[in-house]
Amino acid sequence: MLKRTKMSDPVLAGLVQEELERQEHNIEMIASESTAPLEVMELSGSVFTNKTLEGYPGRRFQAGSQIADKVEELACKRACELFGAEHANIQSYSGSTANYSVYASILTPGDKVLSMRLDQGGHLTHGSPANWVSKIYQFDFYGVDPETELIDYDAMEKKAKEYQPKLIIAGASSYPRIIDYKRIAEVAKEVGAYFMVDMAHIAGLVAAKVIPSPIPYADFVTSSTTKTFCSARSGMVFCKAEHAKLLDKGTFPGALGSIQLHTMAAKAWSFQYAASQEFREIMEQVVKNARCLAEELTKYGFRIVSDGTDNHLLVADLRSKNITGKDFQNALDSIGITVNKNMIPFDPQKPSVTSGVRIGLTAVSQRGLKEPEIREIAGIMNQVAEAPDNEENLKACKAQAQALIARFPLYPEGAFED
Numbered sequence: 001m002l003k004r005t006k007m008s009d010p011v012l013a014g015l016v017q018e019e020l021e022r023q024e025h026n027i028e029m030i031a032s033e034s035t036a037p038l039e040v041m042e043l044s045g046s047v048f049t050n051k052t053l054e055g056y057p058g059r060r061f062q063a064g065s066q067i068a069d070k071v072e073e074l075a076c077k078r079a080c081e082l083f084g085a086e087h088a089n090i091q092s093y094s095g096s097t098a099n100y101s102v103y104a105s106i107l108t109p110g111d112k113v114l115s116m117r118l119d120q121g122g123h124l125t126h127g128s129p130a131n132w133v134s135k136i137y138q139f140d141f142y143g144v145d146p147e148t149e150l151i152d153y154d155a156m157e158k159k160a161k162e163y164q165p166k167l168i169i170a171g172a173s174s175y176p177r178i179i180d181y182k183r184i185a186e187v188a189k190e191v192g193a194y195f196m197v198d199m200a201h202i203a204g205l206v207a208a209k210v211i212p213s214p215i216p217y218a219d220f221v222t223s224s225t226t227k228t229f230c231s232a233r234s235g236m237v238f239c240k241a242e243h244a245k246l247l248d249k250g251t252f253p254g255a256l257g258s259i260q261l262h263t264m265a266a267k268a269w270s271f272q273y274a275a276s277q278e279f280r281e282i283m284e285q286v287v288k289n290a291r292c293l294a295e296e297l298t299k300y301g302f303r304i305v306s307d308g309t310d311n312h313l314l315v316a317d318l319r320s321k322n323i324t325g326k327d328f329q330n331a332l333d334s335i336g337i338t339v340n341k342n343m344i345p346f347d348p349q350k351p352s353v354t355s356g357v358r359i360g361l362t363a364v365s366q367r368g369l370k371e372p373e374i375r376e377i378a379g380i381m382n383q384v385a386e387a388p389d390n391e392e393n394l395k396a397c398k399a400q401a402q403a404l405i406a407r408f409p410l411y412p413e414g415a416f417e418d
């Protein structure tokens with residue numbers, strides 16, 4: 001790995017090596033992370049990165065795009081087959097730009113959008129005051145029921161009827177439950193709104209058919225291709241055939257410039273891999289592991305938001321453990337387990353502190369961890385929470401975490417040797 005860089009820039013090559021070692025020895029439980037397969041690495045670093053192209057197959061603005069056309073056509077065909085979609089546009093560079101391209105396709109400045117509250121699981125690009133989209137469009141929000149911590153669909157319906165949005169968005173960054181797409185689609189239809197689902201976090205689980213797909217219900221489905229999809233750091237959008245022209249025009253020239261052909265090729269590989277038995281089994285284990293961790297942490301006295309999980313992540317309420325999300329994140333990081341602090345619904349703490357952490361099971365499941373190891377991790381987490389300032393305790397926890405993860409290599413041995 002990095003043969004040339006090692007010679008021309010040892011400083012940078014050293015940083016890559018350090019990061020590889022960090023990942024190798026770390027128990028990665030940030031819900032948005034996963035490990036890119038070696039093929040994704042190869043294709044992302046391939047000569048396709050040299051090609052500039054804009055437009056669509058057969059209608060490019062640059063010469064020499066014949067092979068690129070084949071890549072994009074192959075990728076779109078595989079993507080549609082995998083997700084059972086009528087149309088795919090996979091030019092977006094990320095989940096964020098996937099969303100922007102849909103907004104560019106169907107909204108005009110001042111239009112109203114209804115989405116899920118950021119502090120209850122939604123995403124920055126769904127109308128946070130900190131994101132530029134809130135300067136262009138008007139956003140209002142729905143949230144979860146304080147008792148069940150599930151989306152309050154009745155309140156959402158009421159708000160949609162009052163607010164009359166042009167677009168309703170479902171999908172979240174920290175919602176551990178299955179979303180009732182059919183219900184939201186019915187509301188959207190009733191109020192004459194487009195319905196978009198952002199499946200950034202769950203696309204891998206959807207592709208493997210271990211949780212329900214939003215594709216049959218939504219006008220547009222956007223996604224990142226990292227996270228559970230385990231592919232290149234990029235994005236994708238699906239839509240009904242009737243919106244295909246709108247979406248393509250909204251994406252290019254509406255929202256984006258030239259295509260990143262190297263990540264497009266990596267995505268094309270992943271659209272095939274995600275249909276495999278191997279990928280299905282990993283995704284099944286992700287869900288089993290998440291359930292297992294939720295149950296174990298509950299036994300140790302943590303409260304799990306919504307009392308469990310249906311997908312790859314869970315949100316733990318730490319108040320019963322007398323530790324904040326920030327402090328727990330830092331204590332776990334110091335022993336080699338990475339999670340992120342996260343607001344719980346109706347959190348009394350500030351976003352920079354929080355009462356919870358979000359824990360994801362994708363990366364560890366890819367490495368082969370199963371229920372016995374997950375139970376061990378729950379025990380380590382509890383031991384950290386019990387005495388997060390005790391150096392001896394943290395040292396013992398770190399040793400246990402390192403011994404555990406050492407049994408499950410990040411990549412096959414020798415993968416990066418020259």
Ligand SMILES: *Cc1c(COP(=O)(O)O)cnc(C)c1O
Nearest residue numbers: 094095096123172173198200224
């Ligand atoms: C992560 C995420 C995004 C953004 O994806 P990026 O690839 O990081 O730009 C968009 N929407 C949701 C719901 C997400 O969780």
